[in-house]
Amino acid sequence: MSTIRHKLLAVSAATVSIVGLAACSESKDAAGAIAVTATDSKCDVATKEAKAGNVTFEVTNEGKKVTEFYVYADGDRIMGEVENIGAGLNRKLIVKLPAGEYETACKPGMKGDGIRGKFTVTGEAKDVDDPDLKAAAEDYEQYVKGQTAELTTKTQEFVDAVKAGKIDEAKALFPVARSYWERIEPVAEIFGDLDPAIDGREVDLAEGDEFTGFHRIEKALWVENDTSQMGPVADQLMADIQEIVKRIDETDLNALQLANGATALLDEIAAPDGKISGEEDIFSGTDLWDLAANLEGSKAAIESLRPVLQKRNPTLLSEIDERFVTAEATIAKHKVGDGYKFYKELTDEDKKDIVTAVNALKEKTSLAAGELDK
Amino acid sequence: MSQKPETATETAPSGGLSRRQLFGAGAAGIAVAAAAGAGGYAIADTGDSGKSALDEPVKFWAEDNDGHQAGIVTPAQDQLHFVSFDVITKDKNALIGMLKQWTSAAAQMAQGREVGNVATKDSSLAIPPQDTGEALDLPPSQLTITIGFGPSLFDDRFGLSDKRPEALADLPHFSADSLEPEISGGDICVQACAHDPQVAVHAIRNLTRLGMGIVQVRYSQLGFGRTSSTTRAQPTARNLMGFKDGTNNLKAEDKELVRDHVWVSEGPQWMHGGSYMVTRRIRMFIELWDSTNMQEQQDIFARFKHSGAPLTTGSDDPKKEFDTLEFHAKGEGGNPIITADSHVRLAHPDHNNGARLLRRGYNFVDGSDGLGTLDAGLFFIAYQRDPRKQFVPVQTSLAKSDVLNEYIKHVGSGLWACPPGARQNEYWGQALFS
Numbered sequence: 001m002s003t004i005r006h007k008l009l010a011v012s013a014a015t016v017s018i019v020g021l022a023a024c025s026e027s028k029d030a031a032g033a034i035a036v037t038a039t040d041s042k043c044d045v046a047t048k049e050a051k052a053g054n055v056t057f058e059v060t061n062e063g064k065k066v067t068e069f070y071v072y073a074d075g076d077r078i079m080g081e082v083e084n085i086g087a088g089l090n091r092k093l094i095v096k097l098p099a100g101e102y103e104t105a106c107k108p109g110m111k112g113d114g115i116r117g118k119f120t121v122t123g124e125a126k127d128v129d130d131p132d133l134k135a136a137a138e139d140y141e142q143y144v145k146g147q148t149a150e151l152t153t154k155t156q157e158f159v160d161a162v163k164a165g166k167i168d169e170a171k172a173l174f175p176v177a178r179s180y181w182e183r184i185e186p187v188a189e190i191f192g193d194l195d196p197a198i199d200g201r202e203v204d205l206a207e208g209d210e211f212t213g214f215h216r217i218e219k220a221l222w223v224e225n226d227t228s229q230m231g232p233v234a235d236q237l238m239a240d241i242q243e244i245v246k247r248i249d250e251t252d253l254n255a256l257q258l259a260n261g262a263t264a265l266l267d268e269i270a271a272p273d274g275k276i277s278g279e280e281d282i283f284s285g286t287d288l289w290d291l292a293a294n295l296e297g298s299k300a301a302i303e304s305l306r307p308v309l310q311k312r313n314p315t316l317l318s319e320i321d322e323r324f325v326t327a328e329a330t331i332a333k334h335k336v337g338d339g340y341k342f343y344k345e346l347t348d349e350d351k352k353d354i355v356t357a358v359n360a361l362k363e364k365t366s367l368a369a370g371e372l373d374k
Numbered sequence: 375m376s377q378k379p380e381t382a383t384e385t386a387p388s389g390g391l392s393r394r395q396l397f398g399a400g401a402a403g404i405a406v407a408a409a410a411g412a413g414g415y416a417i418a419d420t421g422d423s424g425k426s427a428l429d430e431p432v433k434f435w436a437e438d439n440d441g442h443q444a445g446i447v448t449p450a451q452d453q454l455h456f457v458s459f460d461v462i463t464k465d466k467n468a469l470i471g472m473l474k475q476w477t478s479a480a481a482q483m484a485q486g487r488e489v490g491n492v493a494t495k496d497s498s499l500a501i502p503p504q505d506t507g508e509a510l511d512l513p514p515s516q517l518t519i520t521i522g523f524g525p526s527l528f529d530d531r532f533g534l535s536d537k538r539p540e541a542l543a544d545l546p547h548f549s550a551d552s553l554e555p556e557i558s559g560g561d562i563c564v565q566a567c568a569h570d571p572q573v574a575v576h577a578i579r580n581l582t583r584l585g586m587g588i589v590q591v592r593y594s595q596l597g598f599g600r601t602s603s604t605t606r607a608q609p610t611a612r613n614l615m616g617f618k619d620g621t622n623n624l625k626a627e628d629k630e631l632v633r634d635h636v637w638v639s640e641g642p643q644w645m646h647g648g649s650y651m652v653t654r655r656i657r658m659f660i661e662l663w664d665s666t667n668m669q670e671q672q673d674i675f676a677r678f679k680h681s682g683a684p685l686t687t688g689s690d691d692p693k694k695e696f697d698t699l700e701f702h703a704k705g706e707g708g709n710p711i712i713t714a715d716s717h718v719r720l721a722h723p724d725h726n727n728g729a730r731l732l733r734r735g736y737n738f739v740d741g742s743d744g745l746g747t748l749d750a751g752l753f754f755i756a757y758q759r760d761p762r763k764q765f766v767p768v769q770t771s772l773a774k775s776d777v778l779n780e781y782i783k784h785v786g787s788g789l790w791a792c793p794p795g796a797r798q799n800e801y802w803g804q805a806l807f808s
């Protein structure tokens with residue numbers, strides 16, 4: 001897990017700054033924006049209801065503390081969020097919401113559960129109307145199910161090996177189990193509470209946080225060379241994985257999330273604090289497995305969208321395809337048997353090639369979402 | 375690459391919103407003040423209209439620049455962002471497609487417009503904005519964007535080897551060169567100059583973005599504070615050694631000299647009206663320089679530090695800045711006042727077969743190095759008609775004897791063929807690629 005703010009959740013925090021540029025195409029959303037007035041003690045949402053589809057909230061912070069605004073589905077699943085709304089500022093959040101019951105929350109001081117309110121969405125979202133988009137989403141859900149099944153199996157094998165003190169076996173299983181996680185990382189990250197417990201990096205911990213999950217065990221395997229203390233951590237990891245898999249499998253995804261997820265996975269690779277920094281698997285050096293899995297996951301999302309993109313913008317699709325080929329080649333170069341070189345064996349030139357190819361790909365995948373609203 | 379290349383004409387005239395229409399006139403005054411403060415290049419505010427030179431764009435197209443690219447004889451702006459790219463595609467059409475997009479985008483940005491309709495047709499909330507936005511509400515700021523092609527572009531990848539001009543001969547190794555490959559060379563360069571650094575950075579950033587998948591940034595350099603004047607109207611600015619730099623530079627007003635020493639009219643047709651650029655990242659040993667006595671400092675440049683007047687005038691008088699350097703003048707003991715190993719003697723046209731350069735360099739400070747010394751110097755840029763007859767002989771003699779060498783080190787180098795300007799229905803370098 002990196003600290004990258006992924007696009008799957010927050011489809012549109014970026015749109016805040018381009019109001020001028022996109023003014024024409026945006027006006028329909030702006031007109032229907034739901035005003036949210038946040039203070040240090042209140043969270044007034046102008047209306048508690050909306051029609052399914054893109055729902056726009058316009059959040060004004062009239063309080064003194066910096067605030068955040070969230071939309072949660074059942075079980076505190078984050079549907080969308082805007083962070084860092086300073087005093088006096090105004091930010092927009094656009095989220096795609098299918099019919100259902102939600103909760104809105106302002107978090108003055110950016111802490112705690114926030115000031116909650118009920119929010120109801122009725123009617124059919126466009127996805128549901130549009131058979132192409134629906135098919136894409138269903139196809140991808142199948143892919144995700146396949147990955148979560150393997151994730152469960154391989155994590156169990158990994159955990160068993162750790163508990164049995166079979167260090168070499170555990171080391172071999174570590175990157176394999178993680179690759180299933182990395183392919184669907186943006187989906188897993190929807191469940192903001194479990195993700196850090198499973199995949200948090202040691203450097204990202206705050207004072208007093210407990211270091212748990214994959215990377216804690218990674219440290220035991222590669223640095224401490226001793227897993228005797230890892231029993232509870234391993235059990236917790238397995239329980240967390242089972243829980244998150246259950247939640248993922250129950251989640252309905254939409255096509256917009258796929259499109260944004262495809263790009264989010266590439267950000268996981270190429271952003272300065274992404275996999276390319278070598279900070280993800282700092283003890284084991286198995287970052288290339290993760291990186292390759294991120295790329296595969298991104299490609300899977302595009303695969304599900306292929307029929308839609310083929311119909312709506314074949315030029316864009318073929319550009320994306322070509323750039324996947326280039327990006328894959330920069331990583332495939334470092335394959336050794338079934339796995340990959342250790343990260344420290346890469347030269348700066350190798351890393352630059354990967355970043356260049358992935359950034360070029362991202363420029364194109366980021367346009368895919370624009371084809372879904374047509 | 376299957377992308378249908380868009381022609382420059384399709385997109386240029388209509389594309390791109392004016393950045394400032396959206397925001398009204400308010401910011402102009404602030405920007406003018408900032409530019410004047412930073413570089414000492416005061417741009418008069420023309421009164422009631424609130425319009426100033428910052429609002430007045432520098433014309434981009436060849437038709438308005440006697441067939442040349444802007445950014446060469448254009449009055450040197452205060453800020454630079456320079457970038458060198460390696461081409462990573464093997465597909466010539468993809469490269470051409472990018473040059474078309476770049477030309478359109480550059481024309482839009484020079485006008486102070488957003489980059490629009492270059493890569494995608496529509497804007498939607500679901501996709502990233504076409505323009506990155508950091509120059510919104512900033513005036514054009516005299517932005518010029520100038521392209522050059524490096525020798526390495528003329529290998530066998532794009533079938534250009536026959537078109538390589540002889541004048542684009544690789545620079546020789548000069549004595550004491552310590553060039554670092556990762557900040558030298560490159561297939562394509564872009565020089566963006568403006569009075570506002572944010573406008574220059576915005577230009578390079580957006581071109582880089584449009585070029586993704588086709589080119590890869592090899593290195594880029596920010597420069598602040600021009601170290602040359604290219605017109606007589608501009609006051610001479612100072613380099614980081616504290617000396618006025620550009621006094622004896624070629625100036626736009628010297629039309630005949632510029633014609634003879636800057637613009638190309640021989641060699642392959644595609645370069646006629648173009649110019650060759652040499653870039654050198656020259657690190658200065660600032661701390662060493664700062665503890666050097668005034669006499670040595672002044673002797674090197676044979677000029678008074680304060681006024682820039684030649685030492686041979688005998689008085690540190692700003693009115694004498696442009697007086698002639700008297701190379702024969704003798705001082706106490708009969709020694710030449712302008713020493714044999716002084717920078718200006720070695721660089722002067724009289725000692726280089728009449729060769730002149732149009733210098734257009736910038737100061738840079740890239741923070742400090744691991745030892746706590748400033749990573750600073752001069753990003754030297756010079757335009758010329760034939761580097762073999764101009765930069766190469768001048769630098770050969772400087773590298774051999776210049777006392778200045780004790781205080782500097784050449785660490786990066788680039789040589790570029792800058793084609794003539796693009797006409798309104800053309801793209802940069804069209805005559806080279808077609």
Ligand code: HEM
Nearest residue numbers: 617618619620621622656675718721722723752768769782
């Ligand atoms: C850090 C490196 C350098 C510094 C600090 C520097 C500084 C100066 C200064 C202060 C002057 C006198 C003012 C003027 O006439 O512009 C000057 C003149 C000049 N420099 Fe440099 N310079 C540097 C590198 C170079 C290089 C690499 C070249 C070309 C190869 C060059 C070519 C010239 C020329 C042609 C003149 C004008 C001489 C004349 O005709 O009077 N300089 N330089």
